[in-house]
Amino acid sequence: MKWLTSLTIAIGLACAPAGAQLTNTAPVAAQSNAAHQAQRDAFVSDLLRKMTTDEKIGQLRLISVGTDNPKHVIREMIRDGQVGAIFNTVTRQDIRAMQDQVMELSRLKIPLFFAYDVVHGHRTIFPIALELASSWDMNNIAKSARVSAYEATEDGLNMTWAPMVDITRDPRWGRVSEGFGEDTWLTSQIARVVVKAFQGEAPTDRHSLMTSVKHFALYGAVEGGRDYNTVDMSPQRMFQDYLPPYKAAIDAGSGGVMVALNSINGVPATANRWLLKELLRDQWKFQGITITDHGAIKELMKHGVASDPRDASRIALKSGIAMSMSDEYFVKYLPELVKSGAITVQELDEACRQVLNVKYDMGLFADPYRMLGAASSDPVDTNAESRLHRAEARDVAKRSLVLLKNRLNILPLKKSGVIAVVGPLADSKRDTMGSWSAAGLARQTVTVYRGIRTAVGNDATVFYAKGANVSNHKGIIDFLNQYEDAVQVDPRSPQAMIDEAVAVAKKSDVVVAVVGEAAGMAHEASSRSNIDLPQSQRDLIAALKATGKPLVLVLMNGRPLALVREDQQADALLETWFSGTEGGNAIADVLFGDYNPSGKLPMSFPRSVGQIPIYYNHLPSGRPYTPENPGKYTSHYYDEANGPLYPFGYGLSYTTFSVSDVSMSSPLMKRNGSVNASVTVTNTGKRAGETVVQLYLHDVVASISRPVKELRGYEKVMLQPGESRVISFTITEDDLKFYNAQMQQVVEPGKFEVFIGLDSQRVKQQSFTLL
Known part of the structure; x- marks a missing residue:
C-alpha cells in the first residue's frame, strides 16, 4: 500500500538524530514557514473582520x-x-x-x-x-x-x-x-x-x-x-x-x-x-x-x-x-x-x-x-477487519514486553505437553486492550489464552480456568461498572473458582496465570490507595503455587504494582501492561521464545505503597542509606528492604549480557567541548538478543544538590551469542545543564560521574572533570 x-x-x-538533514533545508523551510504564516495571518485577519461577536x-x-x-x-x-x-x-x-x-x-x-x-x-x-x-x-x-x-x-x-x-x-x-x-x-x-x-x-x-x-x-x-x-x-x-x-x-x-x-x-x-x-x-x-x-x-x-x-x-x-x-x-x-x-x-x-x-x-x-474524500469512498463496514493493522500491532507489542524474573530459565515454554492458562484476565478481550482504547472493538482483540492456543496449535493441550474474579470487593466492581458493564463477574463462589483452577493446574506441566488489573482500574479517576494485586487474585496464586507446578505469572496492569509476594511465588514474571488488539499473540510470541524479550521498565516498581514516591533520579541525602553500611541514622525504612523491587531501566532477556568497565576518551572536558564514554557489551548467553545500554550522569558538586544519577543516553543493541560490540556515548555541555537557585540554566565546572549499565542500579562507573 x-x-x-x-x-x-x-x-x-521522526527518529532522525537532532539536526539530521537540516543543513541545506532549514533556510528553505524557514522561508516557506514564514510565507505560510503571512498568508494565514492575512486570511484569518480578513475573516475576523467579517465575523460577528457571536x-x-x-x-x-x-x-x-x-x-x-x-x-x-x-x-x-x-x-x-x-x-x-x-x-x-x-x-x-x-x-x-x-x-x-x-x-x-x-x-x-x-x-x-x-x-x-x-x-x-x-x-x-x-x-x-x-x-x-x-x-x-x-x-x-x-x-x-x-x-x-x-x-x-x-x-x-x-x-x-x-x-x-x-x-x-x-x-x-x-x-x-x-x-x-x-x-x-x-x-x-x-x-x-x-x-x-x-x-x-x-x-x-x-x-x-x-x-x-x-x-x-x-x-x-x-x-x-x-x-x-x-x-x-x-x-x-x-x-x-x-x-x-x-x-x-x-x-x-x-x-x-x-x-x-x-x-x-x-x-x-x-x-x-x-x-x-x-x-x-x-x-x-x-x-x-x-x-x-x-x-x-x-x-x-x-x-x-x-x-x-x-x-x-x-x-x-x-x-x-x-x-x-x-x-x-x-x-x-x-x-x-x-x-x-x-x-x-x-x-x-x-x-x-x-x-x-x-x-x-x-x-x-x-x-x-480533505480527511474524508468522496462519499463514494466511505467504507461499507466501518469496523471491517481489513481496516486493522494487526502485523504492526503485534510487532510493536512484543518489543515492549518486560521480563522481570525467569528462575531456572523456565521460559521460554515448549509448544508441547499440557499447559494450564488461568486467571481473571487470561481471556478478557476488553482488558487486553487497556484504557482509552479509542474506536477499538473488544471482539477484535486477541487474549492471552487465544494467543497461546494459536501458538501451540495441535502440538500441546491447553486447559483454561478463570480461577477468580478481578476483585471480590463489591464496591470496586460497582465503581468499575458505573458507566458500562466493563467487568464481568462470575457468580460462582471464590472457592469453587479456585478449585477448578487447581484441578486444571494439577493435570498440567506448567501454569500460566494472567493476573493484574482490569483496564478501568488504571484510568482517569482510578487512583488507588493500595497497589497490591486484589486479594481474590492473591488467593488464586497461593493455591496455584501450592500445587507445586511451575508457575508463570503474566501481569496485565496500567501502573507499577507492589509484587514482593508474587516475586517470591512465581518461577517467571512477564510484565505485559495492556498490550492492545494483538496482545495475546505478542505475549505468546515471548512466552514460547519466538521473540526474545528486550523491554526495560520506564518506572520503578516499589516494594509497597509506603515507599511512594520512589524514583531512581532522586536528590542525595546528607545521611544516605547504603545496603553495605546501613547505619541507624540514615535515610531509610527500618521495617522493609530499601530500594525498589524492580528499578527503572530493568528488564531481562532469554540470553545474558556482560558490560565492561567504562573507558573515557579523556579525563577532562573543555568548555564547549565533549568527551566520549564507552563500554564493550557482550552476549554471554546461547541465543541472539537485544538489550538497552544506558548512560547516566551525576554532577558531584554543584551550587544546588543534583540527582544521584540522570539518564542522558541509551542504545538498543542486538547481539548474536558470543558477539561483542563497543557502545560509545558522546557527552556534551547540553547533558550537564541545570537550573540553579536563581533559575538560570547553567553548566558548572567540576567532577561528573559517569554510569553505564543495563538498568539504573547495576552500572559500571567512571568520571571526568569539566574545566
Whole structure:
C-alpha cells in the first residue's frame, strides 16, 4: 500500500538524530514557514473582520457528541454558528453530515475540525503508552503513532488528545497508564518522536493528525496520586523535572496544548496566566491552540478562584484559554463580557485566531472534506477487519514486553505437553486492550489464552480456568461498572473458582496465570490507595503455587504494582501492561521464545505503597542509606528492604549480557567541548538478543544538590551469542545543564560521574572533570 511507503519515510524523519538533514533545508523551510504564516495571518485577519461577536465566540466551543448533546441538537448549533469543533464522533458519515451543515447552512462556512482520544491506537489498539515506553525503541513508538494517525484520519479526524507527557513518580495515580513513566529525559525523547509521527511532514498532509500535548502542566505530580488534585512545586523541580517533556513536544511542532485540571501553587492551570501566556507564549513561543480539559472552566468556581460562571469565563479567556471543551459558559457569558468591556474585542479575537489558525494549518479552509474524500469512498463496514493493522500491532507489542524474573530459565515454554492458562484476565478481550482504547472493538482483540492456543496449535493441550474474579470487593466492581458493564463477574463462589483452577493446574506441566488489573482500574479517576494485586487474585496464586507446578505469572496492569509476594511465588514474571488488539499473540510470541524479550521498565516498581514516591533520579541525602553500611541514622525504612523491587531501566532477556568497565576518551572536558564514554557489551548467553545500554550522569558538586544519577543516553543493541560490540556515548555541555537557585540554566565546572549499565542500579562507573 502506498501509505506504508509514506509511513516508513515519516518514521525515519521522526527518529532522525537532532539536526539530521537540516543543513541545506532549514533556510528553505524557514522561508516557506514564514510565507505560510503571512498568508494565514492575512486570511484569518480578513475573516475576523467579517465575523460577528457571536460567530467568534461560537468558534471557541468544542462540543462532545453524547447524551447531553445528541447529533440533531449539535447540527442546530452548527447551523447557528455556535460550534467550532467536535469530539467523540468517529465515522466518516457522521463527520461528513456535520461538515455539510456548516457548508450548506452557516453564514461564513467556517469548517469544523474533529478530534478524538487517539492515545495508543484508533481502530487497531497498540500497547498503552507506558508499555510503548518500555520498548525503549523510538522506531517502534513512531510506528504505533503513524499507524494510529493513518487510521484516525481515514475516519475523518483532524486532531488527537495526545501525547500525554506528564511525568509521574506515584503509581497510585490512575493516569500513569497514559504516560511514558518517571524519567524526564526519556519522556522528552518520546514526546518529540510521537508528535512528529502523528503529524507527519506537514499538517495539510492527508494522513497528518494534529497533536494536542497534555496535560499542561504538572498533572502527574498531583498530591497523593489522586486525580484532579493540587500540585505545589518549587521552580527548580518544575523546570528541571516536569516541564521539559511539554517543551519537547511543542518544539517538535505540536499544534495544540490541552490544559490540565490541577492547580499549580494555588492557581488552577485553566486560570494560570503565567503558565499559558508568560511561559507558553512568551518564553516558549508557542503559536498553536490552547484547549481546556473537559468542563474545566466550570471547575474554576470549585477551585475557589471564580465567584460565578461569568467570572470563570472572564478569567479563563484572559488567562490564555482559546477553546472550551464541553462547556457552555463561553457561549452564555462571553457576549455580555465583551459588550461590557470586561473582555476586549482584541482578547476575543486573539482566542478566535488560534482556532482559525489551526483550521487553516490543517488545510480545512482549502478543502473542508480533505480527511474524508468522496462519499463514494466511505467504507461499507466501518469496523471491517481489513481496516486493522494487526502485523504492526503485534510487532510493536512484543518489543515492549518486560521480563522481570525467569528462575531456572523456565521460559521460554515448549509448544508441547499440557499447559494450564488461568486467571481473571487470561481471556478478557476488553482488558487486553487497556484504557482509552479509542474506536477499538473488544471482539477484535486477541487474549492471552487465544494467543497461546494459536501458538501451540495441535502440538500441546491447553486447559483454561478463570480461577477468580478481578476483585471480590463489591464496591470496586460497582465503581468499575458505573458507566458500562466493563467487568464481568462470575457468580460462582471464590472457592469453587479456585478449585477448578487447581484441578486444571494439577493435570498440567506448567501454569500460566494472567493476573493484574482490569483496564478501568488504571484510568482517569482510578487512583488507588493500595497497589497490591486484589486479594481474590492473591488467593488464586497461593493455591496455584501450592500445587507445586511451575508457575508463570503474566501481569496485565496500567501502573507499577507492589509484587514482593508474587516475586517470591512465581518461577517467571512477564510484565505485559495492556498490550492492545494483538496482545495475546505478542505475549505468546515471548512466552514460547519466538521473540526474545528486550523491554526495560520506564518506572520503578516499589516494594509497597509506603515507599511512594520512589524514583531512581532522586536528590542525595546528607545521611544516605547504603545496603553495605546501613547505619541507624540514615535515610531509610527500618521495617522493609530499601530500594525498589524492580528499578527503572530493568528488564531481562532469554540470553545474558556482560558490560565492561567504562573507558573515557579523556579525563577532562573543555568548555564547549565533549568527551566520549564507552563500554564493550557482550552476549554471554546461547541465543541472539537485544538489550538497552544506558548512560547516566551525576554532577558531584554543584551550587544546588543534583540527582544521584540522570539518564542522558541509551542504545538498543542486538547481539548474536558470543558477539561483542563497543557502545560509545558522546557527552556534551547540553547533558550537564541545570537550573540553579536563581533559575538560570547553567553548566558548572567540576567532577561528573559517569554510569553505564543495563538498568539504573547495576552500572559500571567512571568520571571526568569539566574545566
